[in-house]
Amino acid sequence: xxxxxxxxxxxxxxxxxxxxxxxxxxxxxxxxxxxxxxxxxxxxxxxxxxxxxxxxxxxxxxxxxxxxxxxxxxxxxxxxxxxxxxxxxxxxxxxxxxxxxxxxxxxxxxxxxxxxxxxxxxxxxxxxxxxxxxxxxxxxxxxxxxxxxxxxxxxxxxxxxxxxxxxxxxxxxxxxxxxxxxxxxxxxxxxxxxxxxxxxxxxxxxxxxxxxx
Amino acid sequence: xxxxxxxxxxxxxxxxxxxxxxxxxxxxxxxxxxxxxxxxxxxxxxxxxxxxxxxxxxxxxxxxxxxxxxxxxxxxxxxxxxxxxxxxxxxxxxxxxxxxxxxxxxxxxxxxxxxxxxxxxxxxxxxxxxxxxxxxxxxxxxxxxxxxxxxxxxxxxxxxxxxxxxxxxxxxxxxxxxxxxxxxxxxxxxxxxxxxxxxxxxxxxxxxxxxxxxxxxxxxxxxxxxxxxxxxxxxxxxxxxxxxxxxxxxxxxxxxxxxxxxxxxxxxxxxxxxxxxxxxxxxxxxxxxxxxxxxxxxxxxxxxxxxxxxxxxxxxxxxxxxxxxxxxxxxxxxxxxxxxxxxxx
Numbered sequence: 245x246x247x248x249x250x251x252x253x254x255x256x257x258x259x260x261x262x263x264x265x266x267x268x269x270x271x272x273x274x275x276x277x278x279x280x281x282x283x284x285x286x287x288x289x290x291x292x293x294x295x296x297x298x299x300x301x302x303x304x305x306x307x308x309x310x311x312x313x314x315x316x317x318x319x320x321x322x323x324x325x326x327x328x329x330x331x332x333x334x335x336x337x338x339x340x341x342x343x344x345x346x347x348x349x350x351x352x353x354x355x356x357x358x359x360x361x362x363x364x365x366x367x368x369x370x371x372x373x374x375x376x377x378x379x380x381x382x383x384x385x386x387x388x389x390x391x392x393x394x395x396x397x398x399x400x401x402x403x404x405x406x407x408x409x410x411x412x413x414x415x416x417x418x419x420x421x422x423x424x425x426x427x428x429x430x431x432x433x434x435x436x437x438x439x440x441x442x443x444x445x446x447x448x449x450x451x452x453x454x455x456x457x
Numbered sequence: 458x459x460x461x462x463x464x465x466x467x468x469x470x471x472x473x474x475x476x477x478x479x480x481x482x483x484x485x486x487x488x489x490x491x492x493x494x495x496x497x498x499x500x501x502x503x504x505x506x507x508x509x510x511x512x513x514x515x516x517x518x519x520x521x522x523x524x525x526x527x528x529x530x531x532x533x534x535x536x537x538x539x540x541x542x543x544x545x546x547x548x549x550x551x552x553x554x555x556x557x558x559x560x561x562x563x564x565x566x567x568x569x570x571x572x573x574x575x576x577x578x579x580x581x582x583x584x585x586x587x588x589x590x591x592x593x594x595x596x597x598x599x600x601x602x603x604x605x606x607x608x609x610x611x612x613x614x615x616x617x618x619x620x621x622x623x624x625x626x627x628x629x630x631x632x633x634x635x636x637x638x639x640x641x642x643x644x645x646x647x648x649x650x651x652x653x654x655x656x657x658x659x660x661x662x663x664x665x666x667x668x669x670x671x672x673x674x675x676x677x678x679x680x681x682x683x684x685x686x687x688x689x690x691x692x693x694x695x696x697x698x699x700x701x702x703x704x705x706x707x708x709x710x711x712x713x714x715x716x717x718x719x720x721x722x723x724x725x726x727x728x729x730x731x732x733x734x735x736x737x738x739x740x741x742x743x744x745x746x747x748x749x750x751x752x753x754x755x756x757x758x759x760x761x762x763x764x765x766x767x768x769x770x771x772x773x774x775x776x777x778x779x780x781x782x783x784x785x786x787x788x789x790x791x792x793x794x795x796x797x798x799x800x801x802x
Contacts, residue, residue: 276761344787346795408761410770413773413774417774420777421781427785
């Protein structure tokens with residue numbers, strides 16, 4: 245058994261702060277979207293919570309982008325085009341078939357590469373695709389007064405509202421999938437523990453370099 | 458929420474409807490002799506200290522301008538709250554009072570009275586007609602008014618289509634700009650003015666004629682959920698005019714007004730384009746950008762609703778959860794089978 249220090253403190257703090265904000269935003273967003281339903285939080289409470297959490301999420305995202313550009317963590321988000329297709333096929337096949345056969349995991353965590361191809365693509369899509377769209381459309385709501393009357397020939401508020409809701413739904417799908425996928429590590433709670441402690445535990449045969457054992 | 462029975466109160470009860478100064482009636486019908494009689498009586502009464510002070514303060518800042526001196530001369534009588542005459546045909550008391558503070562705050566506050574009224578108004582008794590020409594907004598204002606982001610003639614065209622212009626009801630006879638916009642106190646809503654006050658002030662203009670709407674037995678707005686909350690937060694014209702980015706003067710007849718919740722509670726809400734556009738601008742100016750983002754109130758319920766998208770998303774989310782649950786159960790069964798086989802071995 246080897247352990248790798250994969251998640252520095254700032255990544256873990258950012259991750260758990262993001263997790264809390266996601267939950268607050270989902271709860272308050274659903275309350276705003278379906279306002280009037282009895283078991284949701286009051287509209288006035290949801291409004292201020294959603295605004296505050298949205299602003300904090302924006303700050304967190306900006307911090308993440310800057311930190312990823314300036315620290316070694318950014319290397320985990322660089323795609324390796326030559327092996328990408330093969331890695332994707334192998335990873336998908338493992339989740340759909342190999343995992344039920346007790347086959348070994350096709351991806352081995354390394355200090356230089358902590359995400360498998362599916363993780364890498366989904367995190368890239370979320371952090372550099374969906375999150376900017378969510379944040380832009382959220383701020384578009386906050387300052388709807390400055391929006392032009394139309395965007396792409398459609399009412400701008402409608403475009404902003406539907407973008408925000410559609411991206412929110414996609415991020416909820418990501419969150420649900422993410423919560424399940426983290427249970428597919430060495431043990432059900434291994435990945436969760438790694439994100440709490442920073443240390444990833446792995447079979448020594450699957451790790452090219454170890455920092456401690 | 459409706460008021461409890463037995464104590465009918467409306468949120469608009471606290472709004473004092475502006476006193477409709479029937480100055481136009483005066484210009485057309487007041488016999489000079491009747492005016493003279495009342496004025497002589499009233500001028501014999503010493504000015505209350507507050508009125509005298511208000512007249513003095515009104516003229517204090519621009520006392521040296523000819524226009525201010527002229528206003529002071531007119532307000533010497535017209536600032537008196539009791540100045541009035543009895544309309545001979547109807548018997549109604551018609552106020553001739555002009556609030557000096559409201560006049561000073563109004564868009565016409567720097568004008569000399571004779572800029573609009575007849576020159577001969579300088580003398581007393583005043584002539585029967587107040588102005589030498591047809592006297593409405595268009596009479597003075599032109600389309601090149603830089604302070605107005607829209608065309609005066611457009612406003613006039615909207616008004617000409619309004620129920621107030623086309624109605625054959627005797628109550629709508631002689632309806633013109635000044636029926637709603639008293640030229641002695643009119644000012645557009647200003648940035649920084651609380652929205653509730655803007656709503657109350659606008660609605661008070663409508664209620665100065667349509668006051669019976671507030672009577673508890675009137676059910677015309679009973680269909681509106683949270684009626685009182687709507688009346689406090691939304692202007693009458695937000696529902697009773699066609700959707701428009703600016704205040705619209707085409708006031709619709711009651712039966713033409715759309716009872717459409719989705720008109721406001723939708724992704725293309727008219728409130729956001731009208732009242733809440735002003736509200737956002739006002740809050741940004743008052744609180745700054747960050748505070749506006751924190752306390753933003755411009756989200757109208759239903760703005761982001763799309764039944765198709767909602768249904769589709771919930772179905773996909775449900776299917777995803779089912780698929781993941783099935784995957785997890787499969788993993789568990791494989792794990793248990795492996796454990797059993799290892800145990801047997």
